[in-house]
Amino acid sequence: MIRLVALDMDGTLLNSRKELPPDFLPWVQEHPGILTVIGSGRQYGGLKEVFGTVLPQMIFLGDNGAMVYQEDRLLFTQPMAFEHARECLEFISLFSGIVPVVSSAGTAYVLEQQDPVWREIHRFYAQLTVCQDLTEAARKDPVAKIALYLPDGNAETFARNLESAHLPVCYAVSGKDWIDLMEPGVNKGTALRELMRRLGIVREECMAFGDYMNDIEMLENAGFSFAMGNAIREVKRVCRYETAANDEDGVMKILRLTDPDGNLFMETREEENGR
Numbered sequence: 001m002i003r004l005v006a007l008d009m010d011g012t013l014l015n016s017r018k019e020l021p022p023d024f025l026p027w028v029q030e031h032p033g034i035l036t037v038i039g040s041g042r043q044y045g046g047l048k049e050v051f052g053t054v055l056p057q058m059i060f061l062g063d064n065g066a067m068v069y070q071e072d073r074l075l076f077t078q079p080m081a082f083e084h085a086r087e088c089l090e091f092i093s094l095f096s097g098i099v100p101v102v103s104s105a106g107t108a109y110v111l112e113q114q115d116p117v118w119r120e121i122h123r124f125y126a127q128l129t130v131c132q133d134l135t136e137a138a139r140k141d142p143v144a145k146i147a148l149y150l151p152d153g154n155a156e157t158f159a160r161n162l163e164s165a166h167l168p169v170c171y172a173v174s175g176k177d178w179i180d181l182m183e184p185g186v187n188k189g190t191a192l193r194e195l196m197r198r199l200g201i202v203r204e205e206c207m208a209f210g211d212y213m214n215d216i217e218m219l220e221n222a223g224f225s226f227a228m229g230n231a232i233r234e235v236k237r238v239c240r241y242e243t244a245a246n247d248e249d250g251v252m253k254i255l256r257l258t259d260p261d262g263n264l265f266m267e268t269r270e271e272e273n274g275r
Contacts, residue, residue, distance in 0.1 A: 001262040003205040006218055009040040011211040012228050013251050021252045028054040031260050039188035039218050041174045044069045046126030063103050064180050065191030066144035078186040080143040084168045088146050088181050089135050091165055099149040102134050109137040146181040153177045172214035189217020209251050
């Protein structure tokens with residue numbers, strides 16, 4: 001029986017035009033016994049605008065699991081130590097062409113930017129504050145994570161610099177042009193595991209969908225893990241099942257097989273991912 005569904009947003013639930021499947025919100029309403037969890041690198045403030053009509057039935061693992069919300073209540077948080085944030089910002093300042101975004105509970109801080117960089121950042125961070133000094137902003141407002149926007153799309157290449165720098169944080173490549181820095185041990189998976197512990201939900205009662213590196217820990221905590229058809233190789237390797245791509249209604253093709261009581265009617269011999 002499925003009691004919880006955990007979903008990544010970009011590249012998974014949303015199509016390439018950043019649209020929800022038209023029957024997703026009705027599905028949530030029709031399945032009140034299944035908790036719907038959104039795990040995203042986005043801020044909670046931007047996420048709740050997308051799901052306004054079904055917010056009471058949902059929980060959000062925002063900022064890659066650093067901030068966990070139900071409606072407007074912060075359930076728990078895993079903030080970054082200020083000294084860790086300061087060290088990261090000092091390291092990032094050594095490189096040109098990288099735009100850091102310091103995300104906190106109420107807003108995200110960024111240095112003044114020109115379009116189209118500003119538009120891209122605002123797409124994922126609905127609540128933005130322009131400041132002159134990111135380190136000072138981090139000192140005054142506890143940091144959930146530091147996101148790095150790389151307009152050249154070389155996030156995976158730059159991640160090797162982070163690896164060799166031995167910074168006191170962990171990182172997740174969340175797209176070809178985004179990297180998220182968090183306190184060690186913070187990710188969607190640890191947030192999901194803590195949420196499941198609090199609710200008494202076990203792995204076999206959890207279904208999860210994802211497509212990119214920052215989804216892997218979340219997928220590993222689900223008994224029914226689905227890689228999107230557009231997922232990268234590393235995600236497909238850890239998932240038990242594979243569904244269609246995000247532009248081919250991949251999430252809903254599986255959710256429609258789940259009845260309001262949480263029974264999943266799936267032909268596992270056909271769907272199972274190489275097992």
